[in-house]
Amino acid sequence: MRHEQGAAHAADGYARATGKVGVCMATSGPGATNLVTGIANAHMDSIPMVAITGQVGTALLGKDSFQEADITGITMPITKNNYLIKAAEDIPYIMKEAFYLARTGRPGPIVVDVPKDLQFKKINFKYPDSISLASFKPNFKGHPKQITAAAKLIAASERPLIYAGGGVISSEASKELLQFAEKCNIPVTTTLMGKGAFPETHELAMHMLGMHGTAYANFAVQECDLLIAIGARFDDRVTGHLARFAPHAKIIHIDIDPAEIGKNVGVDVPIVGDVKSVLTALIEKVGPKEKHPAWVAKLEEWKAKYPLGYKDTGELKPQYVIEQIYRITKGGAIICTEVGQHQMWSAQFYKYDKPRHWISSGGLGTMGFGLPAAIGAQMGRPDAVVFDIAGDGSIQMNIQELTTAVNNKLPIKIAVLNNCYLGMVRQWQELLHGKRYSHTDLCNNPDFVKIAEAYGAVGIRATTKEEAIKAIEESLKIKDRPVLMDFRVAKEENVFPFVPAGQAINEMIID
Amino acid sequence: MEHKHTITVIVHDKPGVLSRVAGLFSRRGFNIESLAVGTSETPGLSRMTIVAKGDDEALEQIMKQLYKLIDVLRVYDMPTDTAVEREIVLAKVHANANTRAEINQIVEIFRANIVNVGEDSMIIEMTGESSKVEGILKLLEKFGIQELVRTGKIAMLRS
Ligand SMILES: Cc1ncc(C[n+]2csc(CCOP(=O)(O)OP(=O)(O)O)c2C)c(N)n1
Numbered sequence A: 001m002r003h004e005q006g007a008a009h010a011a012d013g014y015a016r017a018t019g020k021v022g023v024c025m026a027t028s029g030p031g032a033t034n035l036v037t038g039i040a041n042a043h044m045d046s047i048p049m050v051a052i053t054g055q056v057g058t059a060l061l062g063k064d065s066f067q068e069a070d071i072t073g074i075t076m077p078i079t080k081n082n083y084l085i086k087a088a089e090d091i092p093y094i095m096k097e098a099f100y101l102a103r104t105g106r107p108g109p110i111v112v113d114v115p116k117d118l119q120f121k122k123i124n125f126k127y128p129d130s131i132s133l134a135s136f137k138p139n140f141k142g143h144p145k146q147i148t149a150a151a152k153l154i155a156a157s158e159r160p161l162i163y164a165g166g167g168v169i170s171s172e173a174s175k176e177l178l179q180f181a182e183k184c185n186i187p188v189t190t191t192l193m194g195k196g197a198f199p200e201t202h203e204l205a206m207h208m209l210g211m212h213g214t215a216y217a218n219f220a221v222q223e224c225d226l227l228i229a230i231g232a233r234f235d236d237r238v239t240g241h242l243a244r245f246a247p248h249a250k251i252i253h254i255d256i257d258p259a260e261i262g263k264n265v266g267v268d269v270p271i272v273g274d275v276k277s278v279l280t281a282l283i284e285k286v287g288p289k290e291k292h293p294a295w296v297a298k299l300e301e302w303k304a305k306y307p308l309g310y311k312d313t314g315e316l317k318p319q320y321v322i323e324q325i326y327r328i329t330k331g332g333a334i335i336c337t338e339v340g341q342h343q344m345w346s347a348q349f350y351k352y353d354k355p356r357h358w359i360s361s362g363g364l365g366t367m368g369f370g371l372p373a374a375i376g377a378q379m380g381r382p383d384a385v386v387f388d389i390a391g392d393g394s395i396q397m398n399i400q401e402l403t404t405a406v407n408n409k410l411p412i413k414i415a416v417l418n419n420c421y422l423g424m425v426r427q428w429q430e431l432l433h434g435k436r437y438s439h440t441d442l443c444n445n446p447d448f449v450k451i452a453e454a455y456g457a458v459g460i461r462a463t464t465k466e467e468a469i470k471a472i473e474e475s476l477k478i479k480d481r482p483v484l485m486d487f488r489v490a491k492e493e494n495v496f497p498f499v500p501a502g503q504a505i506n507e508m509i510i511d
Numbered sequence B: 001m002e003h004k005h006t007i008t009v010i011v012h013d014k015p016g017v018l019s020r021v022a023g024l025f026s027r028r029g030f031n032i033e034s035l036a037v038g039t040s041e042t043p044g045l046s047r048m049t050i051v052a053k054g055d056d057e058a059l060e061q062i063m064k065q066l067y068k069l070i071d072v073l074r075v076y077d078m079p080t081d082t083a084v085e086r087e088i089v090l091a092k093v094h095a096n097a098n099t100r101a102e103i104n105q106i107v108e109i110f111r112a113n114i115v116n117v118g119e120d121s122m123i124i125e126m127t128g129e130s131s132k133v134e135g136i137l138k139l140l141e142k143f144g145i146q147e148l149v150r151t152g153k154i155a156m157l158r159s
C-alpha cells in the first residue's frame, strides 16, 4: 500500500469480503498514527482486524524518542483491546490472543505494538494451543426463557417487522434470518450495515430504513406493533428522533453485546447471544407460518406507492449509472463505496441478495475508505467482480492506492460519480441552509482519466447514458488492471428520501 | 435520575488498565468524584472503587462498557445500605494556643486522631463514612484548613 490509512482500510475490506481477520502493519510514530482512521472505522463497524505497529526500542520508550508515538494510548478508545509488548517471549501468545479477540464475540480491531529490539530477539517459540480468558466470555446461546418470551410476542403480534443489522452478517446468520422471516411471514428492513443479510429481491424485503431509507421501510417501522432488532444497534441514522421511533412497537433485541441492549431504546425482550444461535433456537419456538395479511397488504401498498426513484431528465443521472452496474453485473458484484451521496445511491439502487457483497463505511462514514477496501476485497476474493463506487471528493482521499492495484494487477472497477461537488454536504446546504453553498464546489477537480492513465490503470470517461453503459461493459472485459470510469453525472441531484437529522423517520422529504 | 454511585471494578493488574477504566468514564461524559485503587485478595487482581454521579441509565451503560474491557473481570454497583464504606482524610488545620483545646474536643467527638502537631498547625486524621468525614471537615473549617488530602472512598459488601 502507499499510505498506512490505505493499509488499514484494505485489511478492513478484506475482512468484510471474506469474514476472516484482516491484518495491516505499519512502522512506529507517523506510520502508526496514519492507521488511526482505519482502526476507528473498523471499530465503529465491528470488523475483525489486527494492526501490528512498530515501536521504538524498549530503552527509548517514554523519552519522546525519534518516531515514538503512544499508539496504545491513542487507540485505546477505538480498539477492542491493544497491547504494548514488553518482552519478546510474550509475542506468540499475544498474537494468538489478538486474533482470538478480534474475531470472537462482537468482532473488532486489535492493535499490537512491538518495540524494535524485541523484533530482533531470538526466543524459544511457544505457541499456545488455545486461548481462554477469564475476563472475556461472550454469551453465545440466548437464554431459553427469553427466547420463549420472544416467541410469545411474535405469536401475539399483528404487525411485526424485522430490523436486521451488520450483526447478522458477522454472525453468518443470513440463512437463519431467511428461514425465520419466511416461517413467520415477517417483512425485513435492514440497516446500511445489514445490506445483503436478507435478499433484497425477496418479496418480504423492505430494504433500508433510516435517514436515506425507503419511505415504505420507515412507514413500516412507525406502524409496526413489534420490532425485532437483530444484530443492530439503533444508531441515530436509523432512529431519527429517538423518542418518536417505532412508537407503537414492543421491541425484541437480539445482540451478542449486552452493552447494546437498552443503550438507545428501552427493550421488552432482550436476548444476549450470537444471532445465528439465537435465531436457530427461535425458529424452533415460533409456530407455523403466522400470516399477517392486512399488514403485509399495507406494506405492499406503500411499496407500490412510494418506490425508490428519480427523475429522468435525459442527463446522465448517478442513480442510472448504479442501476446499469446492477443490470450488467447481474447483481453479483462486490460493491465497495466511499462516503456521500454516491454511497446512499449505491445502497438504494443496487440490490444485494447475498452477504459480504456490500462493503461500506457505516459508523464512521470515512471518505477514502472505498478504494483501499476494494483492494482488500479483491485480494480476498480474487474471482469476484469488485467495484468501488466513488464520489469525486472521496476518491481523492486515497487515490495513491491506484498504484497498489496496478502493481498487484487487481481488476477493480472504480466508478467515480463525478458531480463536481462534495455532494452530500452540498445537499444539506441546499435543503437545510437556503442553498448557501460553502466549500463544497469541486469544479477544479483534476482529470480523473489522465490520473488513472498516469498510474497505469485504464481511464474511461462517460457523459451520456450510452457512454455509461459502454464504459461499464468495457470495464468488465479488463482483467489485469484497475479501471477508473469518470461518469460526468447531473451535478445537483439529491438523495431521497431524506429525513433531516433529528426528525422522526416518517417525516421524510420523499422527493 | 441522577444519583451518586459507588462502583467496584475488579481488574487484571496490567499497565494501562487504570487509563482504560478512567478513559471510559470521561469519554461518556462522567466525572469521577473519587477513585481508589489497590491490590485485592487475589494476586494479580486489583480492586478499584470509583465514586461517580450520574444518570442511572447512563451509569448502567458505563458498567456494561466497563465489562467489555478485556482486563476487567467484574463490575458492580455497591448499594449504600449493604456496604461498609470508608474514606481516610488528612487535614492540616491552623491551630494556636487559643484554639487547640476546641480542636481537640472535636477530634475526640469524631474519634479522629491528631497525628502531628506543629507551631501553628496540626494534622488530623479521620477515617469514616463520607457523611462523618464531611461533618468533621465542616466543623474544622472555621479554624482554617491549610491542606486537605482524601484517599477517596473504598467499600466492601457486608457479610
Ligand atoms: C474523511 C471525511 N471527511 C469529511 C467527511 C464529511 N463528508 C461526508 S459526505 C462528504 C462529501 C463527499 O463528496 P463526494 O465524495 O464527492 O461524494 P458525493 O456526496 O458528491 O457523492 C463529506 C465532505 C467525511 N464523511 N469523511
Ligand SMILES: [Mg+2]
Binding pocket: A340, A391, A392, A393, A417, A418, A419, A420, A421, A422, A423
Ligand atoms: Mg461528489
